[in-house]
Amino acid sequence: MTARAAMAGHAATAPAATGQLLAVDGLRVSATAGPGGPVPILEGISLEVGRGECIGIVGESGSGKSLAMRAVAGLLPSGTGVTGGSVRIDGREVLGLSPREHHALRGRRVTLLMQDPFTMLHPQLTCGRQIADGLRDLDGGRNLRRAKAARRAEVERRLAEVGLGPDVADRYPHELSGGMRQRVAAAAALAGDPELLIADEPTTALDAASQSAVLDLLRGLQRSRHMGLVLITHDLRVAFSACDRVYVLYAGQVLEHGSSHELESGPLHPYTAGLLASEPSVHERFAELPAIPGSVPAPGSRGPGCPFADRCAHAAPVCRSEPVELLPQVGAGTAEGTSRSSACVRMPGIGGALLAPSARTVAEPAAVPGREPGAEPVPDAALVAVSVDRTFRSSAGDHTALLDVSLTVPRNTVVALVGESGSGK
Ligand SMILES: Nc1ncnc2c1ncn2[C@@H]1O[C@H](COP(=O)(O)OP(=O)(O)OP(=O)(O)O)[C@@H](O)[C@H]1O
Ligand code: SF4
Ligand SMILES: [Mg+2]
Structure with a gap:
């Protein structure tokens, strides 16, 4: 632990008011297939999800969002492996479970909803069948006809829960619009009544109207089922609109964490500020659309210090000397009783400059x-x-x-x- 860490204590995440459901602590994942030995991809990620809570994971492409959550679900792609840390679901360590044990966990405890519903739905099975396959045993007794009727009624109830009519049960995925398909995928993912739903870019492939409808649906389901929801998105504003708290991921590390409201009104990391500036709200007008120069460093090419240093307008020699850590922030920009953290070694000193008016040059719309x-x-x-x-x-x-x-x-x-x-x- 560095002197800064010792002074500041542990990087706290907000304790979930309703009990902890998922606790990821120092998760490390490496690419294992290369000739030069393991290459670190995720470098010690920690995050928490409470029961009935929705958290967002945001970051540019390649920052490690999907890999982190695939590790949680026991679905890491081949060529990658966990090299450290801990993942507890409902207090139980799940790293190191056998594929069979992980399989038993998925669907019942934790389930994944992917960006493209076609990767989840079988093209040759009706939507109803795919939802029915995930249902827990229903009380149909030994009477086959009654069991069948009970299953059909339950499938229709599940379709209604995601805003679809009973006729969808007999249709195939390719007969539906993108938004409807994502609703069916959600119903199938939730058929086993999981406690935690991980939605990986669930709306990216949809048009704007379907996007907000599917997001509203997921948030509504999460609340009505008192489920934990992890929403992975590259769009900070989507995370702000849907999530209670947000983790900002970059190059396999969490660089900032806080409540949606706090992050939106005053980011405490230059990377978050850059993401925000490059996604202006509809009320803002810029002479030029701001963008963060450069791109996310590939695994294996990160320097010893802050992984964002090569792209950061505030970088100083101190930033490149030792690994950065996510540390609690108090004072400017943090409300009393809340927990915010940033991995920028120059905070709070540069905090005021992150959202200075000059950085957000407003131009009248042409x-x-x-x-x-x-x-x-x-x-x-x-x-x-x-x-x-x-x-x-x-x-x-x-x-x-x-x-x-x-x-x-x-x-x-x-x-x-x-x-x-x-x-x-
Ligand atoms: N099977 C694999 N073998 C080796 N490296 C991988 C593998 N899968 C992903 N990676 C690397 O891990 C890093 C993180 O990938 P990940 O898919 O988690 O990013 P992401 O944040 O979800 O990006 P996107 O927004 O594009 O989905 C990337 O550098 C990627 O190249
Ligand atoms: S630690 Fe330095 S380089 Fe990294 S974000 Fe902060 S100011 Fe920029
Ligand atoms: Mg991804």
């Missing part, structure tokens, strides 16, 4: 000429489309894909084209 009804088209527009119609003819009849669509894209401007899946973009 006026888009020609968008008002009846406005003259812009003379030097890069693109002008006026009253475009498009109809597709088939044996099933005519399908109008576009009807009277007009738009103008002036030179040197960015124009957004937004709409649900299938709207004609």
Whole structure:
């Protein structure tokens, strides 16, 4: 332990008010298949989930979000292995369980919901069958017909729980929209009534309207079932809207942790601040969209100090001298009675600079000429489309894909084209 750690005590996570369900402590995972020996991927991750609590894990692609939760579920990909730490579910150590014991744990205690429902759903089985397969034994007695009827009724109840009608039970996954498929996948994942649901980017493949509907659904299910929910997302704002607490992961380490509200209103790590700035809210306007320069260092290429140092505008020599640790933060930006932690060695000193007004240069939204009804088209527009119609003819009849669509894209401007899946973009 470094002197800083000794002074600050252990990096505390907020004790779950309703009892601890998942406790990950110093989890280390390495790539084991390479010729040069094991390469560390996860370098000592600690996090907690309470019963009835929703936590978010955010970070860029390659930061280790999925691998951490796959280790929890006993589903690490081949070529990787746990090299240290502990994972306790309901107080029971699960690292080192046999594949058979892990299998028994999955579905009943912990279950995974993946980004692409097709990886969870069998294309040749009806949705009802896939939900029924995960159900615990129902009281149908020895009477086969009664057992079958009880199963069907339960499947329909589970479909209703995720907002789908009973007819979906007899349909195949490819006959449903992306949002409906993710609802069926959720019903199948929850069929064994797990205590902990891990949802790995469950809405990334969906359009904006389906995204928020599926997120609302997951959060509603988590509350009504008093389940623990881990939401993995690369989108900090999604995590803020859905989760009680958020862990910010980077290069296999947790760099910041705190309540959603605290992180959103004042990040205590330059990486979190960078993520926030690169996902401006709809109320913010920037002259240029901010981005964090560079990319996440690959496993095996990380230096001895802060893994974010090569991309950090606040990096100083002290940042590169020894490994960083997630330590509790008190004072500026932390509310009394809450627990926040940051792995930035320059906190709290640079805290004020993270969200300084100069870092969030506001520009007025560019006026888009020609968008008002009846406005003259812009003379030097890069693109002008006026009253475009498009109809597709088939044996099933005519399908109008576009009807009277007009738009103008002036030179040197960015124009957004937004709409649900299938709207004609
Ligand atoms: N089977 C494997 N063998 C070796 N390295 C792996 C394996 N699977 C993942 N990794 C490495 O582990 C690191 C973390 O991967 P992980 O999939 O957990 O990232 P992630 O944060 O979930 O990213 P994304 O947002 O893209 O899903 C990456 O550098 C990845 O290349
Ligand atoms: S420790 Fe240094 S390099 Fe790392 S985030 Fe903090 S200021 Fe930046
Ligand atoms: Mg992932």
